[in-house]
Amino acid sequence: MAVKMWAGRTAGTTDKRADDFNSSISFDSRMYRQDIKGSMAHASMLGAKGIISKEEADTLIDGLEKILNDIESGELAINMECEDIHMFVEQVLTERLGDVGKKLHTARSRNDQVALDLRMNLRDEADTVISLLKELIDALLSQAKANKMTIMPGYTHLQRAQPITFAHHLLAYCMMLLRDIDRFSDMKKRLNISPIGSCALAGTTYDTDRFYEAKLLGFDGVCQNSIDGVSDRDFAVEFLNCSATLMMHLSRLSEEIILWSSWEFKFVELSDAYTTGSSIMPQKKNPDMAELIRGKTGRVYGDLIGLLTTLKGLPLAYNKDMQEDKEGVFDAVDTVKMCLSIAIPMIATMTVRADNMKKAAQEGFINATDLADYLVKKGMPFRTAYKISGTIVAECIKRRKVLEDLTLDEYKTYSELFDTDIFEEISLETCVAKRISFGGTSVSSVEKQIAFVETELSK
Ligand code: ARG
Numbered sequence: 001m002a003v004k005m006w007a008g009r010t011a012g013t014t015d016k017r018a019d020d021f022n023s024s025i026s027f028d029s030r031m032y033r034q035d036i037k038g039s040m041a042h043a044s045m046l047g048a049k050g051i052i053s054k055e056e057a058d059t060l061i062d063g064l065e066k067i068l069n070d071i072e073s074g075e076l077a078i079n080m081e082c083e084d085i086h087m088f089v090e091q092v093l094t095e096r097l098g099d100v101g102k103k104l105h106t107a108r109s110r111n112d113q114v115a116l117d118l119r120m121n122l123r124d125e126a127d128t129v130i131s132l133l134k135e136l137i138d139a140l141l142s143q144a145k146a147n148k149m150t151i152m153p154g155y156t157h158l159q160r161a162q163p164i165t166f167a168h169h170l171l172a173y174c175m176m177l178l179r180d181i182d183r184f185s186d187m188k189k190r191l192n193i194s195p196i197g198s199c200a201l202a203g204t205t206y207d208t209d210r211f212y213e214a215k216l217l218g219f220d221g222v223c224q225n226s227i228d229g230v231s232d233r234d235f236a237v238e239f240l241n242c243s244a245t246l247m248m249h250l251s252r253l254s255e256e257i258i259l260w261s262s263w264e265f266k267f268v269e270l271s272d273a274y275t276t277g278s279s280i281m282p283q284k285k286n287p288d289m290a291e292l293i294r295g296k297t298g299r300v301y302g303d304l305i306g307l308l309t310t311l312k313g314l315p316l317a318y319n320k321d322m323q324e325d326k327e328g329v330f331d332a333v334d335t336v337k338m339c340l341s342i343a344i345p346m347i348a349t350m351t352v353r354a355d356n357m358k359k360a361a362q363e364g365f366i367n368a369t370d371l372a373d374y375l376v377k378k379g380m381p382f383r384t385a386y387k388i389s390g391t392i393v394a395e396c397i398k399r400r401k402v403l404e405d406l407t408l409d410e411y412k413t414y415s416e417l418f419d420t421d422i423f424e425e426i427s428l429e430t431c432v433a434k435r436i437s438f439g440g441t442s443v444s445s446v447e448k449q450i451a452f453v454e455t456e457l458s459k
Pocket of ligand 1: 318
């Protein structure tokens with residue numbers, strides 16, 4: 001039984017089972033970098049304010065730098081027997097430096113230290129997620145650019161609705177993912193506020209400089225209230241919120257890819273590199289990656305609800321329950337990064353079957369709205385035109401025909417307003433080309449959307 005660093009009030013000897021239960025090092029050791037950087041800034045502040053001597057500060061900073069290098073080079077293994085990463089670093093520092101090492105924790109508590117580490121960690125992770133998001137948007141954009149003229153049925157209720165282009169459809173996802181970037185960036189504004197110097201909860205009697213320390217660590221400001229500083233986990237909730245919304249988007253995209261790559265649709269073919277076979281059915285090419293992204297969405301939602309639930313009953317300030325914040329957040333971080341990393345090449349290498357999209361577009365009467373609009377433009381009230389078009393569609397279904405198959409004479413039996421230009425008007429190309437309203441499916445409108453996405457990406 002190792003004697004704890006906090007031995008004093010108690011003997012500091014705990015049951016092995018209690019140790020294991022209490023320990024967080026198995027999951028907070030991934031914050032070693034932020035923990036050490038945070039401690040270096042703290043030592044620097046203590047030295048600058050004369051709370052410890054300049055030489056002591058330099059010794060601490062130097063010692064911490066060495067610990068960081070040794071961990072990264074593999075020379076120093078993180079001891080999983082320690083309670084948490086904060087204790088581990090301080091213990092190694094003290095072993096290496098003697099009494100000076102024991103000065104590091106002056107005017108600090110693990111309560112503000114852990115809040116600092118997690119903020120710094122999620123700040124780094126948010127940047128990684130944002131850059132992966134940009135790569136995914138880029139992959140979607142390349143496919144969109146190559147498919148500005150690829151006509152497919154647009155769906156509502158998963159029923160063929162109106163002709164659109166594949167580019168237009170993919171750009172809808174670009175817009176969602178751009179909002180995700182915006183959400184992560186906005187979340188960072190509240191995350192990038194330093195809690196360090198809040199100490200256990202009440203602040204400190206030492207003449208510290210929280211602003212100095214925050215600045216050294218790249219924060220935009222400091223928490224205004226020390227109790228809030230150690231109790232607040234909104235930033236982690238917000239990170240999970242952004243992650244859950246992002247996963248919802250990835251899941252919808254995955255769902256479509258799964259549908260599109262089925263024999264029923266055959267709109268796209270995934271590269272062999274992102275599919276699997278079946279152990280029994282030789283014909284199978286399964287979209288497992290897309291399915292897993294869809295599946296993993298649930299666990300990220302779970303991470304969000306888990307943390308909200310952990311926090312909801314907690315009195316101020318720090319409670320050990322808060323140690324439960326990390327596993328869920330890290331799980332979400334890893335899941336989101338993994339899903340984005342697989343979605344990027346999967347989209348980039350996906351083959352588009354424009355022929356099948358066109359075929360599907362030709363079969364679902366998706367130009368019926370345009371047929372009605374034709375009559376409206378010739379002076380008929382919309383509701384009347386809608387009814388006539390519906391009747392024509394019903395008749396076509398009965399006779400196993402499509403709107404393009406009817407003769408002008410047949411059209412004229414429904415309304416005298418029909419003329420030779422009707423065929424041009426209901427061609428799928430015209431239906432797409434004429435949807436020039438802002439944000440619509442016409443090539444010119446889609447090109448504006450592409451330009452918009454490119455501008456946003458370059459920001
Ligand atoms: N491992 C702890 C956590 O993750 C660090 C803070 C411990 N603070 C304390 N007062 N026991 O929350």
